[in-house]
Amino acid sequence: MTWGSWEAFWSMGGYALFVWGSYAMALAVLATEIWQLRTRRRAAEIEAKRESERARSSA
C-alpha cells in the first residue's frame, strides 16, 4: 500500500480514466441489474396476487 495521499489514489498514476471508468461501469451494471430484478419481481408478485383474487371471485 503506497498511495500516500487521496490525490495519488484518485489519479491512479495517470490512468484514472481507464481504471475508474472500469470500476464505475462495473458498479453501474450491477446497480442496473439489481434494479431490474426487483422491478420485475414486484410486477410478478402483483400479477400473482391479482390472479389469485380473480380465481377466488370466480369460484
Place this chain on the structure above:
Amino acid sequence: MTTTTAPRFNLFWFSSPQTFYPLAGRLIPWFIGLAVVLGLVGLYISFLAAPTDATQGESYRIIFIHVPAAWMSMFLYVVMAFWAALGLAFNTRLSSMMATAIAPTGALMTFLALWTGSLWGRPTWGAYWVWDARLTSELILLFLYLGFIALQAAIDDRRRADKAGAVLAIIGVINVPIIYFSVKWWNTLHQGASVSVKGSTMATTMLWGMLIMALAFWMYSIAAVLYRVRTIILERERRADWVRELVARERLK
C-alpha cells in the same frame, strides 16, 4: 391406506418449480452475503494490498474486474447451454427457466468484460478496439446472449420459445472454446492466459485478488440467477394452485 410421506431425496424432487421456489428463496441471502464479503476483500486487495505493476503501472488494476467478468461470461454461457439442453431433452420446465434466467446476467458479464478490456487496451495497446481473435469471439458471445434473449422474447408460446432458445444456446457453445483458446490458436494482440493448470505467471497478491474477485462475481451471479428464476417461476406458474396457496398464506417472499 393413504399416507403422506416426505419424498426421498432425489434431484428430480428439486426439479419441480414448486419445490425449488422456496429452496431458492432460502439460498439467495447466503449467496448475497458471500458476494458482499468476498467483494470487499477483493476490493481491498485490488486497491490497497496489491503493488503497482512494474510494466503497466496502475492501469493493470482493471484486471480485478476484467478477468472475473470474462471468466463468468464464458462459464455462465456453458451453464446456460447445459440447462437449455436438459430442458430440451427431458422437457423439464425448471431447466428451461434456469437457462432463461442465466442469459441476462451472462450478457452483462460479457458486456463488462468487453468494456473493461477496451479501457485496458487503450493505455496498453494504444487502441480501444482491434479485430483480434479474442476480442471478436467475445463480441460474438455477447451477440449469442442477446440473440438468445431476443429469440425467446419473440416467440409467444413458452414451450416453443424454450426449444428455439435451447437450439441456439447449444450451437453457440462452440464459441466458448474458441474464445478460450483464441490466444493460442491465433497470433493475437491479447495476452495469453495468466492462470492455467500449470500455474500462474502473476505475483501472488495480484493472483489472490483476481481469484477472490472472481469468486465474488460467481456468488453474485448465483444470487442474481436464483432471484430471476424465482420471478420467472412466479410469472409462468401464477395460475397454479401452489402459487395461490402461497399467496393465501402470504408466503410469496
